[in-house]
Amino acid sequence: MRVGVPKEIKADENRVALTPSGAAALIAHDHEVIVERGAGRGSSIDDDAYVAAGAHLGAADVAWAAELVLMVKEPSGEELRHVRPELVLFTYLHLAANEPLTRVLIERRVRAVAYETIQLDDGTLPLLAPMSEVAGKLAVQAGAWCLQATNGGRGILLSGVAGVRPAKVVILGAGIAGTSACQVAVGVGAYVSILDVQPAKLRYVHDILGGHVTTVMSNRANIEEEVRSADLVIGTVLIPGAKAPKLLSRALVAAMRPGSALVDVSIDQGGCSETSRPTSHRDPIYVEEGVVHYCVTNMPGAVPHTATYALTNATLSYALALADRGFEDAIDADPALRRGVNVADGRIVHPGVAAAFAS
Ligand SMILES: NC(=O)c1ccc[n+]([C@@H]2O[C@H](COP(=O)([O-])OP(=O)(O)OC[C@H]3O[C@@H](n4cnc5c(N)ncnc54)[C@H](O)[C@@H]3O)[C@@H](O)[C@H]2O)c1
Numbered sequence: 001m002r003v004g005v006p007k008e009i010k011a012d013e014n015r016v017a018l019t020p021s022g023a024a025a026l027i028a029h030d031h032e033v034i035v036e037r038g039a040g041r042g043s044s045i046d047d048d049a050y051v052a053a054g055a056h057l058g059a060a061d062v063a064w065a066a067e068l069v070l071m072v073k074e075p076s077g078e079e080l081r082h083v084r085p086e087l088v089l090f091t092y093l094h095l096a097a098n099e100p101l102t103r104v105l106i107e108r109r110v111r112a113v114a115y116e117t118i119q120l121d122d123g124t125l126p127l128l129a130p131m132s133e134v135a136g137k138l139a140v141q142a143g144a145w146c147l148q149a150t151n152g153g154r155g156i157l158l159s160g161v162a163g164v165r166p167a168k169v170v171i172l173g174a175g176i177a178g179t180s181a182c183q184v185a186v187g188v189g190a191y192v193s194i195l196d197v198q199p200a201k202l203r204y205v206h207d208i209l210g211g212h213v214t215t216v217m218s219n220r221a222n223i224e225e226e227v228r229s230a231d232l233v234i235g236t237v238l239i240p241g242a243k244a245p246k247l248l249s250r251a252l253v254a255a256m257r258p259g260s261a262l263v264d265v266s267i268d269q270g271g272c273s274e275t276s277r278p279t280s281h282r283d284p285i286y287v288e289e290g291v292v293h294y295c296v297t298n299m300p301g302a303v304p305h306t307a308t309y310a311l312t313n314a315t316l317s318y319a320l321a322l323a324d325r326g327f328e329d330a331i332d333a334d335p336a337l338r339r340g341v342n343v344a345d346g347r348i349v350h351p352g353v354a355a356a357f358a359s
Contacts, residue, residue: 004066014042014304096356136180146261154259
């Protein structure tokens with residue numbers, strides 16, 4: 001099969017949907033890979049690396065002419081003219097929030113498989129997890145930067161030094177992003193506590209990090225006690241399919257020490273603090289109630305090289321299945337991949353997307 005990898009055109013999107021080693025894997029399965037020139041540049045991957053892997057370079061038109069097109073973000077603008085019947089499109093789509101694109105995919109009878117709805121039998125979302133891991137790990141780095149005096153912070157070094165206490169980091173939510181943040185915060189030597197409503201999640205963190213982290217049941221009183229004394233709060237809570245719960249009231253944020261920091265990873269679901277509002281990589285922080293807030297909605301965009309490798313590690317086996325078996329056979333063989341199909345044969349297939357447009 002011909003597999004195309006266009007360069008992303010969305011603003012500030014520097015990831016690419018396939019790495020050179022991913023291209024080599026597809027080529028080893030007798031597929032032809034066409035990568036748009038410069039597609040990897042934003043992730044610090046040269047065209048030469050794709051050529052060395054056996055891929056062909058071409059213009060956008062050539063990459064889009066392939067039977068299977070791999071992308072990171074949904075097609076938009078100029079890209080929409082390439083969307084045509086029988087095309088298998090594999091990318092993040094987020095269609096429930098994008099009715100115009102959904103209509104185009106239906107009208108043009110595209111077979112659209114969304115990364116974000118591929119779901120294993122246990123309910124987990126394997127193509128969202130790598131980005132939560134990147135965001136969680138990055139949150140500690142972002143928080144350390146917020147705490148620097150030049151950014152309005154208290155001027156605290158997370159690790160402390162000999163004779164000086166480390167910073168106190170409080171992590172709300174012990175899922176993928178929270179556990180990842182916890183590992184980094186413990187690793188740099190901060191004093192870390194982590195809260196969740198699920199005892200099993202806390203037990204897991206306790207097991208992997210032992211005595212280096214304090215696990216605390218999440219409830220109003222415990223959140224207040226932990227947050228008041230925190231230098232850095234990292235919000236990573238998620239209630240699937242719902243807006244993030246507002247665990248931090250404005251009054252609680254105001255009660256934190258001036259120059260403390262809040263990194264709200266949950267901001268893409270509305271944020272877990274009353275004081276959070278979305279920011280961008282170009283202007284990532286603001287100070288409210290004396291606390292430095294970092295609320296970037298696409299945190300992995302700051303580290304596109306790592307994010308590209310993390311994403312493609314997770315997508316490649318599905319891309320290989322689609323290329324090897326063809327769309328119909330591949331989705332018949334794998335229920336997880338089948339749940340990823342959002343639009344096919346001129347209709348919405350995914351129940352969540354259908355529900356979003358039901359009214
Ligand atoms: N800003 C970004 O760039 C970015 C990137 C990736 C993910 N995210 C977001 O990060 C959030 C977390 O993602 P994840 O994959 O780690 O989710 P997850 O489901 O693995 O973890 C969420 C955790 O929050 C816990 N939780 C729910 N309510 C709680 C409460 N009241 N108190 C304490 N804990 C509570 C859950 O029990 C769960 O363990 C999501 O909103 C996701 O969209 C943001």
